[in-house]
Amino acid sequence: MNYFLDNIWWILLSANFLIVFITIGYELMHFREPVKSISLIFALLALPVIGLLVYYFFAQEFRKSKLFNRKKLYDKNIIQRWEEKLILNEQELIEKYRGRGTIEEKMKLVRLLQNNQKKPVTFKNKVRVLINGENKFSALFEDIKKAKHHIHIEYYIFNSGRIGNRLILLLCEKAEEGVKVRVSYDYVASRLSSKAVKKMKSYGIEIFPFMPVWFPNLTRKLNYHNHRKMAIIDGDIGFIGGINICDEYVNFEENPKEKLFWRDTHLRVEGHAVKSLQVQFLLNFNFISGKVLKVEEEFFPKIGIPERTAVQIAASGPDTDWQNIMEAILTAINTAEEYIYITTPYFIPNNQILTALCMASRIGIDVKIIIPEKGDSVIARYATNSYIEQLLESGVQVYHYHKGMVHAKTMVVDGVLTSIGSCNLDNRSFDINFEINAFLYDTRVAQEMTEVYNVDLEETTELILEDWLKRPSTEKIREALARLWAPLL
Structure with a gap:
């Protein structure tokens, strides 16, 4: 002893x-x-x-190999049961619209998502791009006020606060009117007060956290997150993008001058694509609530949208067979012919994405990437900076957004393809988090997003290789150390 x-x-x-x-x-x-x-x-x-x-x-990855495998099998059974309700078998529409320009040019991407996830491209959609939180919440609140049957909310961050409390009050009012309200939020990332949760439950709102864990502050960056930000109203209106329910994301006119300007992008969708969003919400809600919702006709109403905006929804996470969104982004890069314009708050790519971007630039594709100058994570910023030299050497144009925090997760390719969603260009989004993106095959939307991109460029500083190489050695050491941890960020 x-x-x-x-x-x-x-x-x-x-x-x-x-x-x-x-x-x-x-x-x-x-x-x-x-x-x-x-x-x-x-x-x-x-x-x-x-x-x-x-x-x-x-x-x-014991949760991935056991818990999520069970979820995967469960989801497949549910999808088969709902198939007729969802109108997801639209392969004939792909064939019908072959040769319509945007679809024809990006058919490889269409087929990838169709084969990976049985996610068809849908054509009867009307979309509106929403720039920044103030515009997103104005549209969301207006649609919620008009809800007749149900409101489904699924967010990574749902915080009590000015914007969160306004939403809670509105949801309670609708629940009191008889509208069925269901809410899913990420347990670790959200800061919902127990008082707020109790209030919603008292009005009959079904609210569940996604995978609650002990000591959430200690596991903030190390466990699986539901990183999605979406809402579905009455089965025919959907919201998808990068904006969370948090005051930080809204640029109120009366905000103090020291408050960081927040640049973000969201998408409002009406039409068949909302059915795909609805599927993902219901599958996740069944998983976290432990019960199977009865499928009602109102969840998947008939669509009378005359417009023809082609939209395809891609969802990915530890429960999917493939890295669906990463593969879709990689395919979009590899099939680009003219330009690739990317905005992302966190650029910590895997080797496939990094190599594809550098190769695209070297063969003459115009590749531009907007990232935050400072961002909201020091270690993520240094990890991102560790990739910049290689990008610049390959001719990729990298821009630091200096007006505030750029949090948008968007990509525009060749004036025909646009991606808007929750997925960052980092390992966590590709492999660990539950993410969802909308891929739009439409020249009008791509043109609008290109114009938005050019406006954002006015608030950036382009990084020049010669100047970048002169940064202090201490910065390079921090970058090297941060890059070692990049796959775990």
């Missing part, structure tokens, strides 16, 4: 590294992405005990 007490730290350290080497062997045998495995191994070796705790609680 005396020997044990005298050498306790050496014994514990030896035990730690014995477990570490066993864990490393386990990690190598599971053929994870090499860069991610290297980051995990680095954490295990560099952080005794802490590295093991991080790995055990957050890096293992």
Whole structure:
């Protein structure tokens, strides 16, 4: 016993590294992405005990292999049961509209999402691009006021606050009128007060957190998140994009001058594409509530939209067979012929996306990327900066947005394809989070988004390779260290 007490730290350290080497062997045998495995191994070796705790609680994929596999099988059964209600088998429409320009040019992407997720392109849609939170919430609140049957809300961040409380009050009023209200929010990211939750429940609102965990502040960046931001009203109006329910996202006129300007993009959709949003909401709500909602005709009403805006919805997460949104973005990059305009708050790409962007630029495609100058995460900023030199060397034009925080997650390609959604260009969005994006095949929308992009460029500073190379060595060291952690951010 005396020997044990005298050498306790050496014994514990030896035990730690014995477990570490066993864990490393386990990690190598599971053929994870090499860069991610290297980051995990680095954490295990560099952080005794802490590295093991991080790995055990957050890096293992036991939830992905068990919980989400069960969810996947469950979802497939539900989708088959709802198939006739959803009007999702529209392959004949793809064939019918082959040769209509935008669809013909991006048919590879259309087929990818159709084969990956059985998500067809839908044509009877009317869309409106909403710039910044004040415009998004103005439209959302107006539509909620007109709701007759149901309101479905699913958000990554749903905070009590000025905008959150206005929404809660409105939802309670509609619930009191007899409208069925269902709410899903990410447990870790949201800051809903218990008083607010109790109030909604007292009005009959069904509200459930997504995968609640212990010590949410400690797991903020290390567990699975439902990163989606969407709403469905009466089954025929949908909202999708990057704007959360939080005061931070709204540029009120009376905001103090020191309040950071928030630049974001959302999309309002009417039509068949809302059915795909509805499917994703119902599948997720069944999962978190533990019950199966009875499918009502009003969930999937008949659509009388005469307009022909082609929209395809892509959803991805740990429960999907493929990295659907990442593969769609990669396909869009690889099939581009003229230009690729990207806006993203977090650019921490995997090798496939990074290589594709650099190659596209080197073969003559005009590639532009807008990222925040400072952002809201120091380590993410340094990780992003570690990729800039390679981009600039390949001729990619990179711009720092300096007016405030640019949080939009958008892409415009060749004047015909637009992507708007919740997915960042980072490993977490591609592989860990639950995300959802709308892909629009429409020259009018692409032209509008290109004009928006050019307006945003006026609030940026272009990065020049010669100047970038002159940044301090301390910055380069921070970037190198942050990049080691990039696959885990």
